[in-house]
Each structure stands twice: as C-alpha cells, then as structure tokens.
Amino acid sequence: MGVVELFPEAAADKAAAKPDRLVIRRPDDWHIHLRDGAMLRAVLPYTAAQFARGIIMPNLVPPVTNVDAASAYRARILAALPDGVPFTPLMTCYLTDATSPDEIERGFAERVWIAAKLYPAGATTNSHAGVTDLAKIAPVLERMERIGMPLLIHGEVTDPEVDIFDREAVFMEQKLLPLLARHQGLKVTVEHATTAEILDVVRAHAPRVAATITPHHLVINRTHIFQGGLRPHLYCLPVAKRERHRLALRKAATSGEDCFFLGTDTAPHVRGAKEASCGCAGVFCGPTALQTYVQVFHEEGALENFEAFASLNGPRFHGLEPNADTVTLERRENRVAESVAVDETAVVVFRGDETLPWGIGG
Ligand SMILES: O=C1C[C@@H](C(=O)O)NC(=O)N1
Known part of the structure; x- marks a missing residue:
C-alpha cells in the first residue's frame, strides 16, 4: 500500500523563510483514548512523551460511569507509565441515561x-x-452547569437515515444549539470538530464553549480516505469532511482564538480490527500528533499561535495553570515507525512509515 499524498501545502513551499525551531510550554492533550491492559501499556508511552x-x-468496556471506576482506571494508567515519565491523566465520566447528578458532583468535588x-x-x-x-440527562446537565463542570460532546446524530457526512451538522442544528440555549451557563467542549459551521457556533458561544481539533482532521479530507483504494487507517468518527471544512479547521486552529485547542482523539485499534470487512473507527495519531500540528502551523505561517493552541487555551478553559516546563520542536526530518506492537499484533500509526519534517527536540 503506497503512502497517501498528504500536505499539498508543503509542496507549495509556503514554509520558506519561516523559523526552524520553536520552544513552547509543554502541551496537553484534551482528548485521548488509552484503552486498558496490553493496549494501554503499548500506547501510553507515546502520549506521555x-x-x-x-x-x-x-x-472502555464496560464504560467508566462512576467515581470508583474512574479512580481505578486512573490508578491503572499511572501504573502503566514508564519509570520516571510524568503524565497526569485527567479522568472523565461516561454519561448514560441513568447517571446520577449526585455521583457527577461527588467525582468533580473529589477531583x-x-x-x-x-x-x-x-x-x-x-x-x-x-x-x-x-x-x-437534563438533571445531570443542570447540576454540571451549577458546579462549573464541563460537558465534552461527541457531536453526531445516530439516526441511520442521516448521511454520515451530515451527522455533525444535523447534531449541531437539532441537539447542540437547543442544548446551549437550555443551559446557558454550561461549559461545553465540542470535541473533534470537523465542519466549518460548528466552528462558527463555537465562536459565537465562546468563552463558555470551546472545540478541540485533531491533527488528522487538519491534514485529511474525505477524499483521502479513498485515495487509490480504501484507507481504513484514515477512518474515524466524525469522519473527515470536504476540503472546505479542512481549510476552515486549519484556519481556526492556527488563528490564535482562545476557543480552539489541541485534542488528538488518538484512538488505537489493532490492525485486524481496522483492516476488516467492517473496520473500527479511530486514528492512532498519538506518536505523531505534535509533529503534525506544528507542521500545519508552520505551513500556515502561524507558529506564533502554536503555544496558545497546544499549551494555553486548554488549561484556561479547564481552570488549570499551564505547564511550567517547555518542549522544543525542531524542523529536522525524522522517520516514523509504521506501527506499535501490541501483544502478537500491532496498531498502525497515523503517518507511520513516513519521514516527517518536524521533530520533538530536547
Ligand atoms: O469518537 C470516536 C471514538 C474513537 C474510539 O475508537 O474510541 N474512535 C473514533 O474514531 N471516534
């Protein structure tokens, strides 16, 4: 299988005469799937690095729906970290029809x-x-609004009659806008935004509403998924949209606007679950996320806004201090492994087996 031709912008060499090195506060990732067990141990080092x-x-299966399950999962993540590598998992509660407002508040109050x-x-x-x-979940949302606890939204309708490429847009009209009107004090993150229109909704409701943007949605449009054949490792949900949406995402991410920040949605599935007659949704971008984001900012001539997107806007939205230490990003070619081993199989890396123009320095 050949490498998909990404980054038409790079070919235009818009990057000429721009800096080759960038030092920013250490970034955070506001949307990660780590799974559990062997998969957790295999993928966590890449995110923590x-x-x-x-x-x-x-x-997870079963999902993390109560305080005890979240505490136990956090402990498993910390136990899976490589020695001496600091990483703080920020846990979330999976909402169900039966979620109790008191349990929600307890987990938030107990941090x-x-x-x-x-x-x-x-x-x-x-x-x-x-x-x-x-x-x-109206009582849960009312409680969250009152205690200042953010709601993270996978914004797609599930009606099989709705075209898959329209599911975010229909969710926005039918669910998100009424929800924002009903809960005018609720903090909301629209996760993995993929359409130009939802970015405008986020802007109109900022600062209490924000959006995360993935590296892959900045790089691929829906045509890439079918370039030269079906590319299962580029399939995720929400699925990548038309080129005009990708361009709008690039503009938003690199704009410096406070309401947009980094969330990779790195979502590992073993090779056999992706390369299948009914493949799973998810792009494993953890190992190449930062390199991809910085490349996009470089191509857009917006490196001066990268620290806000990667390291400042997210903590501000969540009421946390930015990290004190820094990371250095350098324009130097580096080869990425095609996949990461998990037990007897592997997870294919987004942009794996490619030479990337930006790397992470010391
Ligand atoms: O929202 C999601 C979930 C994720 C996963 O694999 O868990 N994969 C996706 O593509 N989107």
Whole structure:
C-alpha cells in the first residue's frame, strides 16, 4: 500500500523563510483514548512523551460511569507509565441515561474527574451505553452547569437515515444549539470538530464553549480516505469532511482564538480490527500528533499561535495553570515507525512509515 499524498501545502513551499525551531510550554492533550491492559501499556508511552496532561476518554468496556471506576482506571494508567515519565491523566465520566447528578458532583468535588463525556448512544466506538435522549440527562446537565463542570460532546446524530457526512451538522442544528440555549451557563467542549459551521457556533458561544481539533482532521479530507483504494487507517468518527471544512479547521486552529485547542482523539485499534470487512473507527495519531500540528502551523505561517493552541487555551478553559516546563520542536526530518506492537499484533500509526519534517527536540 503506497503512502497517501498528504500536505499539498508543503509542496507549495509556503514554509520558506519561516523559523526552524520553536520552544513552547509543554502541551496537553484534551482528548485521548488509552484503552486498558496490553493496549494501554503499548500506547501510553507515546502520549506521555509528548504531553504533560491528558483528558482520558471513558469508553472502555464496560464504560467508566462512576467515581470508583474512574479512580481505578486512573490508578491503572499511572501504573502503566514508564519509570520516571510524568503524565497526569485527567479522568472523565461516561454519561448514560441513568447517571446520577449526585455521583457527577461527588467525582468533580473529589477531583476524580474533570468533565463528563456525552456519547449519543451508538454514535461511535463503545458508545452503545451512551445517552439515548438528552432530556434524560437534563438533571445531570443542570447540576454540571451549577458546579462549573464541563460537558465534552461527541457531536453526531445516530439516526441511520442521516448521511454520515451530515451527522455533525444535523447534531449541531437539532441537539447542540437547543442544548446551549437550555443551559446557558454550561461549559461545553465540542470535541473533534470537523465542519466549518460548528466552528462558527463555537465562536459565537465562546468563552463558555470551546472545540478541540485533531491533527488528522487538519491534514485529511474525505477524499483521502479513498485515495487509490480504501484507507481504513484514515477512518474515524466524525469522519473527515470536504476540503472546505479542512481549510476552515486549519484556519481556526492556527488563528490564535482562545476557543480552539489541541485534542488528538488518538484512538488505537489493532490492525485486524481496522483492516476488516467492517473496520473500527479511530486514528492512532498519538506518536505523531505534535509533529503534525506544528507542521500545519508552520505551513500556515502561524507558529506564533502554536503555544496558545497546544499549551494555553486548554488549561484556561479547564481552570488549570499551564505547564511550567517547555518542549522544543525542531524542523529536522525524522522517520516514523509504521506501527506499535501490541501483544502478537500491532496498531498502525497515523503517518507511520513516513519521514516527517518536524521533530520533538530536547
Ligand atoms: O469518537 C470516536 C471514538 C474513537 C474510539 O475508537 O474510541 N474512535 C473514533 O474514531 N471516534
């Protein structure tokens, strides 16, 4: 399988005469899937090598729906860290129709979790236990609004009649806008934004609403998924959209606006689960995330805004201090391994087996 031709911008050599080195506060990743067991041990070192903190998604099987499960999962993550590597997992609660407002408040007050995650039931991987009707979690959302706890949203409708490329747009119209009107004090992150229109909704409701943007949605559009054949490792949810949306995402991410920040949605699945007759959604971008983001900022001539996107806007939204230490990004070619081993199989890396123009320095 050949390498997909990404980065048309690089070919235009828009990068000429721009800096080759950047020192920024250490970034955080506001959207991570780490899984559990052998997969957790295999993928965590890559995230921890890049990021100081990360919001950990709760879509395990069974999902992380209560305080005890979140505490236990956090302990397993900390135990899986390589010796001497600091990384702070920021836990989340998986909302279901049965979530109790008191449990939500307890976990937040005890600092076990930092936010709650809304998966519309059936929207994506391991979301079948998610919320079937927003009305069912109205008391939970009211409590979250009152205590200042952010809601992280997978913003897609699940109606099989709705075209898959329209599911974010329909969610925005039918669910998100009414929810924002009903809960005018609720802090919301629209996760992995993929459409130009939702970016404008986020802007209009900032600063209490923000969006995370993944590295892959800055690089691929929907045509890349079918370039020369089906590319299962580029399939994720929300699925990449038309080129005009990718360009809008690049503009938003690199703009310096406070309401946009880094969230990779790194989502590992073993090779056999991706290269299958019915492959799983998820792009494993953890090992190449920062290199990809900085390349995009470089191409857009916006390196001066990279620290805000990667290291400042997220902590500000979540009421945390930025990290004190720094990371150096350098324009020097580096080869990426095609995959990461997990037990007897492997997870294919986004942009694996490529030579990347930017690397992480000392
Ligand atoms: O929302 C999600 C979930 C994720 C996963 O694999 O858990 N994969 C995705 O592509 N999107």
